[in-house]
Amino acid sequence: MNTRSVSCFLAACVCAMAPVHAQNGEIALKANNRITISIGGIPDNEVPQISKVYTISDNGTVNLLHIGEVRAAGLKPSSLQRTIEQTYIAREIYTRPTVTVTTDDNATTARMIYVVGGIKGNGQVPYNSSMTVLKAISAAGGFTPFAKPSKTKLIRNGVTTEINLKDISADPSRDIQLQPEDQIIVPD
CATH class of the missing domain: 3.30.1950.10 (wza like domain)
Structure with a gap:
């Protein structure tokens, strides 16, 4: 391998590793x-x-x-x-x-997720790195009988996204990874 090939190989290795570091x-x-x-x-x-x-x-x-x-x-x-x-x-x-x-x-455990609305235990749920929307709702006591999970809202950094938790329940691989201070609102 010549010097140029070695340099290209090393650059490719660094680039390949960058996304892993960004998602750590x-x-x-x-x-x-x-x-x-x-x-x-x-x-x-x-x-x-x-x-x-x-x-x-x-x-x-x-x-x-x-x-x-x-x-x-x-x-x-x-x-x-x-x-x-x-x-x-x-x-x-x-x-x-x-x-x-x-x-x-x-x-990190002092950071919170906020779950409100059609949830049995409205309020704060301690954040952990494996927390997802469904896990946070479960930790907050689950849905009330009047909850409308198909119209759930996730608020992150001031941006609101509507999510259908019925779809996610049917396919848990679509569950959304949470970040500290996320807010989940389940209408009832």
Whole structure:
């Protein structure tokens, strides 16, 4: 294989892996989430000053040694990792830092799905990464006798989509994966 072929092969591998990374289930961080930041590739005496658990402030930032406030809310953990690394490099503080950001398990379970209308247990359902519309409705107690599941609405980021849960019940592979803060409204 010549150099050009090797370069093309490597580029193809990177492109093939990109969609997998984009669909890895990372959830955007928000204020008051607890995250763990670990750093390597820096002087040993500074590692403990940076590598620790942080709570994202109400204004959406974390305060890090030498660089101060870094926006975290709205970013996925992998994006925050890159932001921190690039900031340390751009400000010429560290030459090759390696940062890892992980979320505290309680941070993701504290996120909610809201299920209202023709549901026995209207209200909040704790979000988890495998949550679907049917699972959320089941967790909320199921439909009332007067529910109209064929006219269910899913509201995500201000966008309303009407879904027919009778069709999804008949073919569970069509069930919709939920995201934190989604709202499900089942008319009755």
